[in-house]
Amino acid sequence: MTYYSGFVAAVPTAEKDAYVAHCRDAWRILSRHGALRQVECWGADVPHGKKTDFHRATQAGPDETLTFSWVEWPDKATCDAAWQQMMDDPDMAAMTMPFDGKRVFFGGFDPIFQFGTSQPGRYVQGFVLAVPAERKQAYADMAASAEQMFRDHGASFMIETWGNDVPHGQLTDFYRATQAKDGEVPVLSWIEWPDRSTCDKAARRMQDDMAGQEMPEMPFDGTRMFWAGFQPVFDERSL
Numbered sequence: 001m002t003y004y005s006g007f008v009a010a011v012p013t014a015e016k017d018a019y020v021a022h023c024r025d026a027w028r029i030l031s032r033h034g035a036l037r038q039v040e041c042w043g044a045d046v047p048h049g050k051k052t053d054f055h056r057a058t059q060a061g062p063d064e065t066l067t068f069s070w071v072e073w074p075d076k077a078t079c080d081a082a083w084q085q086m087m088d089d090p091d092m093a094a095m096t097m098p099f100d101g102k103r104v105f106f107g108g109f110d111p112i113f114q115f116g117t118s119q120p121g122r123y124v125q126g127f128v129l130a131v132p133a134e135r136k137q138a139y140a141d142m143a144a145s146a147e148q149m150f151r152d153h154g155a156s157f158m159i160e161t162w163g164n165d166v167p168h169g170q171l172t173d174f175y176r177a178t179q180a181k182d183g184e185v186p187v188l189s190w191i192e193w194p195d196r197s198t199c200d201k202a203a204r205r206m207q208d209d210m211a212g213q214e215m216p217e218m219p220f221d222g223t224r225m226f227w228a229g230f231q232p233v234f235d236e237r238s239l
Contacts, residue, residue: 163185
C-alpha cells in the first residue's frame with residue numbers, strides 16, 4: 001500500500017534556488033533507496049490563523065517562506081528501510097541544508113481517501129489537522145462526501161493521509177502544529193488545482209454557496225486546522 005513521508009519547513013526566501021538544488025540532490029538519494037516520487041512546494045498564499053498556521057508551526061521568521069512536501073513510497077516497509085539505510089549513506093551525510101533543519105517537522109502517513117490523478121505542476125492546497133483516533137472512519141466519510149464539490153469547482157486530485165509514524169520533535173512537530181490533544185492523530189492532506197486562479201475562484205464560490213447555511217458537524221476541531229496554497233518547485237515527474 002502506498003505510503004507517504006510528509007514534511008513542512010521554513011526556508012530563507014533568498015535561498016529558494018539553493019533549496020531547489022538541495023531537493024534535486026535529495027531525490028538522487030531517495031530514488032536510489034526506493035522512493036517513487038518527491039514533490040516540493042513553495043508557499044504562495046500562506047495566511048496567518050487565529051490559533052494555528054504554517055508560520056507558527058515552523059517558528060518562521062519574516063524573511064522565510066513556508067514549504068510543503070511529500071515523498072511517495074510503495075509501502076511503509078520500504079520507507080522505514082530507506083531512512084535507516086540513508087543514515088549510513090555518505091551522500092546523505094555530505095548534504096548541507098539551506099534552512100534550519102531543527103524546525104522541520106515530518107511524519108509517515110497512510111492514505112485513507114483520494115480521488116483523481118496527481119500531476120506535475122499543479123497548484124497545491126496543503127492542509128494540516130488533528131483528528132480523534134476514534135473518528136477516523138467518520139473523517140474519511142466526510143472527505144468522500146466532499147469529492148463531487150471539489151471536482152465541480154475544478155480540483156483534479158485530492159488525498160487524505162492518516163498519521164502512522166509521526167514523531168515528537170524537540171522544537172516543532174505535527175502535534176504542536178495542530179495543538180493536538182491526547183488521542184488525536186495528525187492528518188496531512190492536499191488538493192491539486194490547475195492553477196492558483198482556479199483555486200482562489202473555487203474558494204470564493206464555495207464560501208458563497210455556504211453563506212447563510214448552518215455549518216455541518218465535523219469529526220475534528222476545525223479551528224485548529226490550517227492550510228495554505230503552494231506552487232511546486234520540484235517534482236521528479238517533471239525531470
